[in-house]
Amino acid sequence: MLHDFKDKVVLITGGTKGIGRACALAFARLGAKCWLTHRWGSADEDELRAAFAELGAPAPEIVEADASKKGDTKALMAKMREAGVERVDVFISNVAVVVRGEGFDAHKKRALIKSLEYSAWPFVDYIHKLHAAFGAYPEYAVAMSSDGPDQHYPHYDYVAVAKSVLETFVRYMSTHLREHDVKVNALRTRQVPTESYAQIFGEQNTALAERFAEFSVTPEEVAATTLALCSGLFDSFSGQVLQLDRGASFVDNVMTMGKRLLAGPDPDAAPAPTPASPAPSPAPRPAASEAGHDVSASLRAQLDGKAVLITGGTKGIGLACGLAYGRYGARTYLTHRWGSADEDAIRASFAEAGAPEPVILEADVSQDEDTEALMQRIKDDVGALEVLISNVSFAHVSQTHDDLSFKGLKRSLEYSSWPFISYMQQAKAIFGRLPRYAIGMSSRGPEYFLPGYDFVAASKSVMETFCRYLTSDLLDEDIRINVLRANPVETESLEATFGPEFAPFCKKWYAEGFFIQPAEVADAAVALSSGLMDGVRGQVLLLDRGFGFSDNVVRLFTERERHGL
Numbered sequence: 001m002l003h004d005f006k007d008k009v010v011l012i013t014g015g016t017k018g019i020g021r022a023c024a025l026a027f028a029r030l031g032a033k034c035w036l037t038h039r040w041g042s043a044d045e046d047e048l049r050a051a052f053a054e055l056g057a058p059a060p061e062i063v064e065a066d067a068s069k070k071g072d073t074k075a076l077m078a079k080m081r082e083a084g085v086e087r088v089d090v091f092i093s094n095v096a097v098v099v100r101g102e103g104f105d106a107h108k109k110r111a112l113i114k115s116l117e118y119s120a121w122p123f124v125d126y127i128h129k130l131h132a133a134f135g136a137y138p139e140y141a142v143a144m145s146s147d148g149p150d151q152h153y154p155h156y157d158y159v160a161v162a163k164s165v166l167e168t169f170v171r172y173m174s175t176h177l178r179e180h181d182v183k184v185n186a187l188r189t190r191q192v193p194t195e196s197y198a199q200i201f202g203e204q205n206t207a208l209a210e211r212f213a214e215f216s217v218t219p220e221e222v223a224a225t226t227l228a229l230c231s232g233l234f235d236s237f238s239g240q241v242l243q244l245d246r247g248a249s250f251v252d253n254v255m256t257m258g259k260r261l262l263a264g265p266d267p268d269a270a271p272a273p274t275p276a277s278p279a280p281s282p283a284p285r286p287a288a289s290e291a292g293h294d295v296s297a298s299l300r301a302q303l304d305g306k307a308v309l310i311t312g313g314t315k316g317i318g319l320a321c322g323l324a325y326g327r328y329g330a331r332t333y334l335t336h337r338w339g340s341a342d343e344d345a346i347r348a349s350f351a352e353a354g355a356p357e358p359v360i361l362e363a364d365v366s367q368d369e370d371t372e373a374l375m376q377r378i379k380d381d382v383g384a385l386e387v388l389i390s391n392v393s394f395a396h397v398s399q400t401h402d403d404l405s406f407k408g409l410k411r412s413l414e415y416s417s418w419p420f421i422s423y424m425q426q427a428k429a430i431f432g433r434l435p436r437y438a439i440g441m442s443s444r445g446p447e448y449f450l451p452g453y454d455f456v457a458a459s460k461s462v463m464e465t466f467c468r469y470l471t472s473d474l475l476d477e478d479i480r481i482n483v484l485r486a487n488p489v490e491t492e493s494l495e496a497t498f499g500p501e502f503a504p505f506c507k508k509w510y511a512e513g514f515f516i517q518p519a520e521v522a523d524a525a526v527a528l529s530s531g532l533m534d535g536v537r538g539q540v541l542l543l544d545r546g547f548g549f550s551d552n553v554v555r556l557f558t559e560r561e562r563h564g565l
Contacts, residue, residue, distance in 0.1 A: 002231055002232045002233065002295055002296050002299075003230070003231055003232045003295075004031075005027060005030040005031050005032040006030070006031035006032070007031065007032075007033060008027075008031075008032045008033070008089040008090065009032070009033050009035065009080075009085055009087065009088045009089050009090075010023075010024070010027045010028075010032045010033070010034045010035070010088075010089065010090040010091075010092065011034075011035045011037075011080075011088045011090070011091050011092070011126075011130075011138075012024050012034060012035070012036050012037070012092040012094055013037045013065075013067050013092070013093050013094055013095040013122060013126065014037065014038065014067070014094040014095040014096070015034065015035075015036030015037060015038070015060075015092070015094060016036050016037075016038040016042065016043035016044075016045075016048055016062065017038075017042070017043070017194070017195060017196075018094075018192070018194035018195060018196055018197075018219055019094055019144055019189070019192060019194065019219045019222045019223065020036065020092070020094040020144075021036075021048065021051075021219070022218075022219035022220050022222060022223035023092050023094070023222070023223040023226050023227075024036055024052075024060060025051060025052065025055060025057070025223070026220070026223040026224060026226070026227045027090065027227065027230075028052055028055065028057035028058055028060065029055050029057055030227075030295070031057070031058065032058070032089075032090075033058050033061070034052075034058070034060045034061070035060070035061045035063065035076075035080060035085075035088075036048075036060050036061065036062050036063070037063050037064070037065040037067065037076065037095075038062065038063075038064060038065075039064070039066055040064055040066075043062060043064075045062050048060065048062065049062075061080075061083065063076055063079060067093075067095040067118060067122035067126070068114075068117040068118045068121075068122065070125075073122075073125065073126065073129055074129070077129055077130070077132075077133040078133075080133070081133060081134075085134070086134060087134045087136045087138075088130050088134065088138045089138055089139050089140070090138055090139065090140045090141075090142070090230050091126060091127065091130060091138040091140070091141045091142070092141075092142045092144070092226060093122060093123040093126065093141070093142070093143045093144065093166075094144045095118060095119065095122055096118070096119045096144070096159065096162070096163075096196065099111040099114060099115055099158045100155040100158070101155045101156065101157030101158055102155065107157070111158055112158060112161065115158040115159070115161065115162045116161075116162055116165055118162075119159070119162035119163070119166065120162045120163075120165040120166040120169065123141070123143050123166055123169055123170075123173075124169050124173065127141055127173065127177075137177055137180050137182045138182065139181070139182065139183065139230075140182070140183050140184075140229065140230040141173070141182060141183070141184045141185075142184075142185055142186070142187060142226050142229055142230070143166050143167070143169075143170050143184075143185070143186040143187070144186070144187055144189070144222075145163045145166055145167055145186045145187065145188045145189075145241065146159065146160075146163050146188055146189055146190065147188050147189075147190050147243065147245065147249060148160035148163050148164075149161075149163055149164040149167065150249075151190075151249070151252070153201065154201070154205065155201075163188075166186065167186050167188075167241050170184055170185060170186040170239065170240075170241065171239045171546070171549045172549075174238045174239030174546035174549070175239060175546055175549055175550045178238070178513070178545065178546060183229070183230075183234075183235055183237070183238045184238055184239060184546075185229055185237060185238060185239070185240050185241070185242060186240070186241045186242070187222060187225060187226060187229075187241075187242055187244055188241055188242065188243045188244060188245070189217055189222055189244050189245065190215065190217065190243075190244070190245035190248055190249070191209050191212070191215050191216045191217065191245070191248070192216070192217050192218070192219060192222060193216060193218070193219075194219060212248070212257070214246065214475055214476075215245060215246050215247075215248035216246075217244055217245060217246060217535040218535075221244070221534060221535040222244060222535065224531070224532040224533065224534070224535075225242070225244055225532060225533045225535060225536060227295070227532055228295075228527045228530060228532035228533050229242075231295050231527065231532070232523070233295075233523040233524060233526055233527035233530070234523070234524055234527050235520065235523070235545075236486070236516050236517075236520040236521070236523075236524065236543040236544070236545055237524065237541065237542070237543055237545075238544075238545045238546040239544075239545075239546025239548075239549050240541070240542055240546070242536065242539070242541065243536075243539055244535045244536055245535070245537075246475075246535055246537050246538075247468070247471035247472060247475065247537040247538035249538075250468045250469075250471065250472055250538055251472045251475075256472070295530070295532070296328075298530070298531070298532075299328045299526065299530055300328045300329050302328070302529075302530055302531045303325060303328040303329055303330040303386070303387075303526075303529075303530075304328065304329030304330070305329060305330075305331060305382070306330050306331065306382070306386035306387070307330070307331050307333065307378050307381070307382040307384065307385050307386055307387075308321075308322075308325045308330045308331065308332050308333065308386060308387040308389070309332075309333045309335075309374070309378065309385055309387070309388050309389065309423070309435075310322050310325075310332065310333065310334050310335070310389040310391055311335045311363075311365050311389070311390055311391050311392040311419060311423070312335065312336065312365075312391040312392035313332070313333070313334030313335055313336065313358075313360075313389075313391065314334050314335075314336040314341035314342075314343075314346055314360060315336075315341070315491070315492060315493075316489070316491035316492060316493060316518055317391055317441060317486075317489060317491065317518045317521050317522065318334065318389070318391040319334070319346065319349075319518070320517075320518035320519045320521065320522035321389055321391065321521070321522040321525050321526075322334050322346075322350070322358055323349060323350065323353050323355060323519075323522070324519065324522035324523060324525070324526050325355075325387070325522075325525075325526060326350050326353060326355025326356055326358065327353055327354065327355050328526070329355075329356065330355075330356070330386070330387070331356055331359070331381065331382055332350075332355075332356070332358040332359070333358070333359045333361060333374070333377070333378055334346070334358050334359070334360050334361070335361050335362070335363040335365070335374065335392075336360070336361075336362060336363075337362065337364055338362055341360060343360050346358065346360060347360075359377070359381070361374055361377065365392045365415060365419040365422075365423075366414045366415050366418075366419070368422065368426075371419075371422060371423060371426045372426055372430070375423075375426045375427055375429075375430040375431070376430060378430075379430050379431060383431075384431050384433070385427050385431055385435040386435060386436050386437065386529070387435060387436070387437045387438075387439070387529045388423055388424065388427065388435040388437070388438045388439070389439045389440075389441065389525060390419055390420040390423060390438070390439070390440045390441065390463070391441045392415060392416065392419060404454060404455070408455055409455055409458060412455040412456065412458065412459045413458075413459055413462060415459075416456065416459035416460070416463070417459045417460075417462040417463045417466070420438070420440050420463050420466060420467075421466060421470075424438055424470070424479075433477075433478065434474065434477050434478070434479040435479060436478060436479060436480065436529070437479070437480050437481075437528060437529035438470075438479060438480070438481045438482075439481075439482055439483070439484060439525050439528055439529070440463045440464070440467060440481075440482075440483040440484070441483075441484055441486075441521070442460040442463060442464055442483045442484065442485045442486075442540065443456070443457075443460055443485060443486060444485060444486075444487065444488075444542075444544075444548070445457030445460050445461075446458075446460050446461040446464065448548075450498070451498070452497070452498075453497070456497070460485075463483060464483050464485075464540050467481050467482065467483045467538060467539075467540065468538045470538075471537050471538030472538070480528070480529075480533075480534055480536070480537050481537060481538060482528055482536060482537065482538070482539050482540070482541060483539070483540045483541070484521060484524055484525060484528075484541055484543060485540055485541065485542045485543065486516045486520075486521050486542075486543040486544070487514060487515065487516045487543065487544040487545070487547060487548070488502075488503075488506065488514070488515055488516070489515065489516050489517070489518055489521060490503055490515050490517070490518075491518060503515070508563075509556070509563065510547070513545055513547070514547055516543050516544065516545070520543060521543060524541070524543055528541075
């Protein structure tokens with residue numbers, strides 16, 4: 001269910017500038033009541049209120065509160081209670097005040113502690129204080145991070161350390177608060193043009209970054225992604241760190257970027273690539289009065305009448321995706337192999353959902369002629385393809401290691417990996433452009449042992465690698481390519497792969513919620529193609545409600561009484 005944000009309370013620390021301000025405006029546009037904190041002298045309150053008024057949004061509450069000071073936090077909670085706030089629904093931790101690193105010899109323990117006090121601990125402390133003040137945790141908690149822990153930036157030592165600690169807290173808090181149904185995540189950004197970005201890196205480095213403008217993510221895109229994380233569409237995504245960088249992390253290396261940085265390239269060498277223009281911004285979203293204070297109207301505006309192609313779309317995850325897109329008016333095309341679909345039942349389920357009748361087509365993803373005919377049908381009906389979801393997964397399931405063969409691997413790749421590429425190629429050949437969104441359905445198999453899953457895992461690994469490379473290769477194209485990995489999903493194919501005893505066994509030894517539902521995967525796919533998450537590219541996103549972090553023998557030990565161990 002999509003959330004109605006009218007009168008919901010959103011608390012944003014560091015909410016008066018940059019990313020925090022953009023988040024506030026995004027939620028307020030949908031009717032939310034925003035509480036924004038800032039340090040002394042860091043906010044132009046009149047200008048900020050004018051920005052809210054221009055949107056027809058509720059006026060923000062702007063409070064001077066230093067996130068590192070317990071007294072300020074206590075006073076903020078008291079002020080919120082006095083104003084009649086009964087619960088904070090969304091908490092966004094955006095404060096990042098840190099000391100610049102000046103080299104090894106200049107490192108001081110005090111500088112480290114100060115950075116953690118401002119940029120890591122407030123995330124945990126505010127969640128604790130919110131529960132103490134209102135008797136309930138926020139439904140969503142989002143921490144703003146960066147890729148500093150994994151990428152070197154000048155003078156960024158303490159920021160990187162603080163963000164690393166922050167991301168660790170995100171994983172642990174998600175596990176601790178799972179029973180309270182709190183969704184806790186972090187957003188990692190890279191190159192976001194804000195005042196703080198310029199202050200940290202200085203004029204020279206900021207100018208250098210501008211030469212790679214195609215990787216620049218705007219504060220508004222960060223805000224839109226935050227809204228998507230809190231919309232109800234991405235609720236199976238918890239305890240995760242989501243990278244928001246337009247695929248920059250994969251191509252940021254000397255081999256790829258070097259030519260652009262050379263002042264005088266070799267005259268015989270290929271010319272350095274011209275920086276591409278940033279990809280189009282998400283489609284304008286309706287104002288609060290038009291949107292009914294949720295994102296439903298925005299989704300319908302984005303998807304109504306658009307063609308969505310789902311391979312393997314007549315059962316399980318594929319069918320759930322078809323229904324999810326259909327509810328927002330999309331024209332869905334569902335493929336299946338001969339004899340694998342009950343077409344009358346499928347049409348009835350779409351009618352019940354109030355969705356346009358789907359086009360159900362028999363098409364083998366491994367056959368080029370079937371793919372070409374399918375694309376031509378979509379062109380004749382709609383004219384262009386908006387969303388491609390590659391969901392077919394047909395691979396050899398081995399009984400023993402000796403059962404593996406190259407022929408089996410090749411067959412598995414033909415069905416479960418290559419169609420992700422070939423469908424995009426055929427789309428460009430038929431429509432003259434790529435689909436705006438391409439989503440591959442993967443699983444935990446590449447990094448998580450599952451018996452008999454060798455070839456399935458290999459096929460998914462190939463798809464995920466292509467996701468990253470295609471994002472780099474197609475940087476100048478209007479396409480966003482991502483992959484969704486999910487914890488086990490109860491479908492017919494799960495039982496066919498692992499047998500009828502697998503699901504009952506997992507339910508016995510795991511807490512409620514280990515299995516992801518097909519509808520949750522479908523909602524995440526809709527979110528990725530909603531226009532809200534367009535800065536997310538070349539990513540493999542894990543849908544597991546944070547269970548992956550706690551899947552170990554220590555969890556069984558701590559819960560041994562419940563399991564009778």
